[in-house]
Amino acid sequence: MPLALLALAIGAFGIGTTEFAVMGLLPDMAAGFGVSIPLAGYATTVYALGVVIGAPLMTALGTRFTRKQMLTLLMGLFIVGNLLTGLAPNFWIMLVGRIVAAFTHGAFFGIGALVAADLVAPQKRATAISLMFSGLTIANVVGVPAGTMLSQQSGWRTTFYAITALGVIGLLGIIKLIPAHQAKAASPIGKELAVFRNPQVGLAMLMTILGFGGVFAAVTYLASMMTKVTGFAPSSVIWLTAIFGLGMVGGNLVSGRFTDRAMMPMLYVSMTGLALSLAAFNFTAHNKAAATVTIALIGIFGFATVPPLQKRVMDQAASAPTLASAGNIAAFNFGNALAAWLGGLVISAGLGYTAPNWVGALMTVVALGVAIFASLLERRQNGRSQVVTTGGPGRVADELVAAGQR
Numbered sequence: 001m002p003l004a005l006l007a008l009a010i011g012a013f014g015i016g017t018t019e020f021a022v023m024g025l026l027p028d029m030a031a032g033f034g035v036s037i038p039l040a041g042y043a044t045t046v047y048a049l050g051v052v053i054g055a056p057l058m059t060a061l062g063t064r065f066t067r068k069q070m071l072t073l074l075m076g077l078f079i080v081g082n083l084l085t086g087l088a089p090n091f092w093i094m095l096v097g098r099i100v101a102a103f104t105h106g107a108f109f110g111i112g113a114l115v116a117a118d119l120v121a122p123q124k125r126a127t128a129i130s131l132m133f134s135g136l137t138i139a140n141v142v143g144v145p146a147g148t149m150l151s152q153q154s155g156w157r158t159t160f161y162a163i164t165a166l167g168v169i170g171l172l173g174i175i176k177l178i179p180a181h182q183a184k185a186a187s188p189i190g191k192e193l194a195v196f197r198n199p200q201v202g203l204a205m206l207m208t209i210l211g212f213g214g215v216f217a218a219v220t221y222l223a224s225m226m227t228k229v230t231g232f233a234p235s236s237v238i239w240l241t242a243i244f245g246l247g248m249v250g251g252n253l254v255s256g257r258f259t260d261r262a263m264m265p266m267l268y269v270s271m272t273g274l275a276l277s278l279a280a281f282n283f284t285a286h287n288k289a290a291a292t293v294t295i296a297l298i299g300i301f302g303f304a305t306v307p308p309l310q311k312r313v314m315d316q317a318a319s320a321p322t323l324a325s326a327g328n329i330a331a332f333n334f335g336n337a338l339a340a341w342l343g344g345l346v347i348s349a350g351l352g353y354t355a356p357n358w359v360g361a362l363m364t365v366v367a368l369g370v371a372i373f374a375s376l377l378e379r380r381q382n383g384r385s386q387v388v389t390t391g392g393p394g395r396v397a398d399e400l401v402a403a404g405q406r
Contacts (some may be wrong), residue, residue: 008116014078015101042095051106054105055333075174082160107329113314116132117311123260137245195319195323204316207371209335211274213338225285247296252303263311267371270308274305313325
């Protein structure tokens with residue numbers, strides 16, 4: 001694989017760390033600014049909103065630049081946002097820094113996925129995408145715990161200074177390693193918007209919202225579930241989240257390889273496994289060993305959905321994929337926020353701390369249904385196209401067989 005993928009993975013690692021590290025820093029940040037922990041939690045909320053708004057906005061603004069130039073600009077903005085967060089003299093300036101950093105998230109992963117795919121042969125595109133996203137998954141295993149420990153030793157601001165340094169390394173890697181001739185310019189904004197007329201693009205994004213979102217219905221409340229239901233000590237949550245993160249890394253990398261061979265079958269398998277794991281978590285959450293295994297499985301199957309979900313959108317928007325690719329990253333984050341909100345509703349309704357698992361399982365089952373419907377619709381459209389083009393029913397049958405193999 002090209003060394004340029006390492007630069008993208010480093011950038012993804014930094015972005016993943018700044019997104020999730022706040023969970024371990026909230027008490028120190030709240031104390032530092034003299035605000036309540038719920039108010040300090042806005043540092044997470046505004047980041048998620050920044051991703052959803054920033055992904056299409058930054059991508060649209062970047063249509064006049066090449067993809068390499070845009071990645072360079074985004075990583076520079078990421079550095080500014082995290083440095084501002086670390087230096088913030090008050091709580092509200094800190095939130096501004098978080099929003100600035102968040103604005104880079106969706107566009108970086110959306111454009112970065114396209115660049116990663118262009119760096120390799122067509123049959124290795126999903127593997128390249130998964131390698132870039134491995135930076136995000138590794139951030140949960142290494143970056144978040146390291147950020148928490150650094151905060152405990154030297155203060156929460158030091159964590160953001162370290163993330164800023166990661167951004168500088170990523171920026172230098174992008175400038176040095178990504179070949180300019182392979183980083184194409186985006187299509188005109190009108191052409192980028194036109195791909196959304198294809199219903200398959202919208203269906204692919206709906207799969208993303210419901211499919212991967214199901215993971216966060218459970219994971220958002222993992223600490224409460226493990227301490228109040230399973231009986232783990234609060235200190236155990238750190239290694240439980242690390243197990244989840246390791247599952248994410250493994251599921252992402254394995255899925256990348258299989259997605260290159262059979263994208264839709266990989267999506268069916270990963271969503272089915274995720275739905276079953278989330279449903280099982282309602283029962284395994286009452287046993288420490290079984291809960292630990294289930295957490296790993298949710299990580300594996302959850303991130304196994306990412307390469308096929310991202311590639312599906314890129315394939316369906318192949319004529320002008322930049323905005324759609326970035327929009328799908330926003331869809332991931334919108335799904336996360338939606339699932340977390342729904343999970344909170346069922347807990348507030350008195351259904352217990354395991355109830356969000358049923359929410360996640362249901363979301364994933366619906367996503368699987370959308371995937372099957374989209375695939376059948378695509379085969380039907382391909383069949384009609386072949387009838388019009390060739391008039392030969394034998395040729396149509398051959399095409400349907402080939403579509404099934406894909």
